[in-house]
Amino acid sequence: MHPRDLLNEAMAGLLARPVRSVLTTLGTVLGITTLVVTLGVAATAGNQIVGRFDELTATSVTVEVPENPFPLVDWADVGRVTRLRGVVSAAALAESDQSANLSVRSNDMVDPTRVTDQTLTVVASGPGLPAAVKGRMVEGRYFDAGHIARGDKVVVLGRHAADMLGITRLERAPAVFIGTQAYTVIGVLDDLKREKSLASAVMLPPAVGRRYGLSTVTRVLVNTGLGAAELIAEQAPAALSPGNEALLQVISPSSPTRARDAVEGDVNALFLILGLVSLVVGAVGIANVTLVTVMERIAEIGLRRALGAARRHIAAQFLLESTLTGLTGGIVGASVGIVVVVAVCAAKQWTPVLDVRLAVMAPAAGAVVGLLAGLYPALRAARMEPVNALR
Amino acid sequence: MPEPVILLDDLTKEFPTDPPVRALSAVNLRVERSDYVAIVGPSGSGKSTLLNMLGLLDRPTSGSYRLDGIETTMLKDSARTTVRGSRIGFVFQSFHLLPHRSVLENVMLAEVYGRGSRKGRRERALRALERVRLSHRVEFLPGRMSGGERQRAAIARALMGEPALLLCDEPTGNLDSRNTHAVLDLFGELRAQGMTIVVITHENEVSERAARRVRITDGTLAEE
Ligand SMILES: Nc1ncnc2c1ncn2[C@@H]1O[C@H](COP(=O)(O)OP(=O)(O)OP(=O)(O)O)[C@@H](O)[C@H]1O
Ligand SMILES: [Mg+2]
Numbered sequence: 001m002h003p004r005d006l007l008n009e010a011m012a013g014l015l016a017r018p019v020r021s022v023l024t025t026l027g028t029v030l031g032i033t034t035l036v037v038t039l040g041v042a043a044t045a046g047n048q049i050v051g052r053f054d055e056l057t058a059t060s061v062t063v064e065v066p067e068n069p070f071p072l073v074d075w076a077d078v079g080r081v082t083r084l085r086g087v088v089s090a091a092a093l094a095e096s097d098q099s100a101n102l103s104v105r106s107n108d109m110v111d112p113t114r115v116t117d118q119t120l121t122v123v124a125s126g127p128g129l130p131a132a133v134k135g136r137m138v139e140g141r142y143f144d145a146g147h148i149a150r151g152d153k154v155v156v157l158g159r160h161a162a163d164m165l166g167i168t169r170l171e172r173a174p175a176v177f178i179g180t181q182a183y184t185v186i187g188v189l190d191d192l193k194r195e196k197s198l199a200s201a202v203m204l205p206p207a208v209g210r211r212y213g214l215s216t217v218t219r220v221l222v223n224t225g226l227g228a229a230e231l232i233a234e235q236a237p238a239a240l241s242p243g244n245e246a247l248l249q250v251i252s253p254s255s256p257t258r259a260r261d262a263v264e265g266d267v268n269a270l271f272l273i274l275g276l277v278s279l280v281v282g283a284v285g286i287a288n289v290t291l292v293t294v295m296e297r298i299a300e301i302g303l304r305r306a307l308g309a310a311r312r313h314i315a316a317q318f319l320l321e322s323t324l325t326g327l328t329g330g331i332v333g334a335s336v337g338i339v340v341v342v343a344v345c346a347a348k349q350w351t352p353v354l355d356v357r358l359a360v361m362a363p364a365a366g367a368v369v370g371l372l373a374g375l376y377p378a379l380r381a382a383r384m385e386p387v388n389a390l391r
Numbered sequence: 392m393p394e395p396v397i398l399l400d401d402l403t404k405e406f407p408t409d410p411p412v413r414a415l416s417a418v419n420l421r422v423e424r425s426d427y428v429a430i431v432g433p434s435g436s437g438k439s440t441l442l443n444m445l446g447l448l449d450r451p452t453s454g455s456y457r458l459d460g461i462e463t464t465m466l467k468d469s470a471r472t473t474v475r476g477s478r479i480g481f482v483f484q485s486f487h488l489l490p491h492r493s494v495l496e497n498v499m500l501a502e503v504y505g506r507g508s509r510k511g512r513r514e515r516a517l518r519a520l521e522r523v524r525l526s527h528r529v530e531f532l533p534g535r536m537s538g539g540e541r542q543r544a545a546i547a548r549a550l551m552g553e554p555a556l557l558l559c560d561e562p563t564g565n566l567d568s569r570n571t572h573a574v575l576d577l578f579g580e581l582r583a584q585g586m587t588i589v590v591i592t593h594e595n596e597v598s599e600r601a602a603r604r605v606r607i608t609d610g611t612l613a614e615e
Contacts, residue, residue, distance in 0.1 A: 012489075
């Protein structure tokens with residue numbers, strides 16, 4: 001039998017009952033659509049999360065310095081981290097329980113009798129802090145090495161702290177009081193991407209922080225280039241405190257691929273099962289209808305046997321019919337699935353991420369479903385004795 | 392002397408029911424080329440069983456059947472299928488045309504399972520339709536034709552591939568007398584062209600037109 005003839009006969013068999021053939025594909029369409037949408041949305045969403053993850057977390061490394069009889073990290077040691085390849089910015093911070101709730105006061109410049117009194121967190125930091133928290137000086141400037149060296153009594157306020165203290169402009173060099181000590185406000189820091197709580201804090205140079213228990217470095221914030229975080233996480237402790245690196249704790253982002261896999265895994269597991277269940281239902285549907293078709297076409301099978309068709313020819317025709325049904329379901333399902341993924345992405349303003357292999361694999365999966373579903377009906381058809389079929 | 396188209400030698404068919412039914416008992420039959428034989432008999436006499444034997448649709452219990460010089464009882468299933476497809480043209484009472492295919496496609500179907508080339512198939516089918524005078528119905532669906540036309544289409548399909556034997560099972564059973572005559576006239580013509588025809592029938596009209604009549608009674612044959 002010529003393959004073209006086999007294809008002809010199978011196509012004619014399907015087209016003889018077009019409505020039934022279309023309805024038979026529906027289960028497979030549903031299953032393949034679910035699978036494609038699941039895989040497509042998961043990949044896209046996963047990619048989306050990695051995108052955000054990259055910006056915020058994937059480049060953030062934090063080194064925590066535990067309390068120790070002698071300081072493990074000196075303020076100046078941060079410079080060695082900054083010089084590491086892959087480090088974009090770094091700054092040291094000193095925080096203490098004692099300084100977490102200090103009373104901070106400001107005089108209203110217009111009406112000095114009006115006093116604003118707030119409980120705020122006071123921290124000491126090195127000069128690189130605005131860059132290290134990816135913030136922006138909205139007023140004035142941050143203290144520099146000169147302020148630190150001279151022991152100038154200056155502070156920078158987080159934007160929120162400045163608002164609470166009623167300080168909006170710096171032209172007249174407003175002062176704040178921590179306890180009884182006055183400090184000149186030289187800048188306001190805003191738009192922090194990391195350590196957002198610092199927006200409500202008062203930042204001091206290390207030299208003046210000493211009196212609030214802020215003499216030793218407790219944390220070092222490091223920002224790395226994309227992809228450098230893991231390496232820097234390894235190198236930073238040794239750069240900060242040679243010989244004591246084991247005592248430092250590093251908090252680094254989990255690798256982005258792992259994060260994406262985790263996201264995809266979660267979304268996929270549930271919907272993949274859903275898609276596979278739909279596929280099984282689709283297969284059962286095809287098997288059912290093909291079996292009914294075989295029973296309806298007993299006379300046709302008898303005729304074909306009388307015309308010289310061998311059992312394998314009969315089996316091949318019904319197998320091909322069910323495979324074509326599954327293939328059609330797969331193609332339609334893949335197309336619908338891709339349209340849905342693109343629509344979801346358009347609605348969410350995501351960039352659709354679709355594996356091109358899906359465009360081939362999905363129809364192939366449909367065809368395999370059809371093939372498997374056709375096995376039993378085809379066997380039944382082939383087993384039929386011509387005498388009985390023609391009766 | 393040339394081989395006969397059909398040579399049955401003590402052919403027996405027993406159905407293994409309880410008790411067993413001997414539908415054909417030691418049947419002998421010889422049909423020469425260009426013969427036109429009618430097999431007649433009452434209901435339950437074994438006509439269909441004999442047709443199934445002659446058409447290689449079922450196997451005998453014992454005896455031998457030579458078709459066109461080939462001993463068929465020893466053949467494997469697949470070889471019997473090949474012989475059936477190439478040497479026998481079937482004509483059924485209920486036509487057995489595929490309803491969704493045109494007359495031409497139905498006729499061409501006869502060559503789908505053969506070893507022949509696809510090339511020229513259409514022309515051969517058109518020629519067969521010409522022989523049964525259906526050239527004007529080539530693109531018709533079977534449902535839009537009369538019973539006589541349908542049976543002529545089925546005969547055209549049976550003629551494809553020049554079979555050694557035209558095996559007809561009550562070919563006029565579903566036809567009115569006018570169409571019956573048309574089909575019987577066609578058998579006469581085909582026989583004149585050298586075709587060997589075996590017709591199973593219980594209609595006198597049909598058996599009278601045949602050259603030979605063989606009566607089957609309780610599984611045994613007798614020439615009339
Ligand atoms: N598959 C079978 N199993 C058992 N017995 C059978 C089978 N087929 C036929 N028979 C029996 O064999 C005998 C001959 O049957 P067959 O069908 O050949 O008769 P027939 O001459 O064709 O009758 P009719 O004119 O009614 O079609 C009958 O007694 C029938 O009951
Ligand atoms: Mg009968």
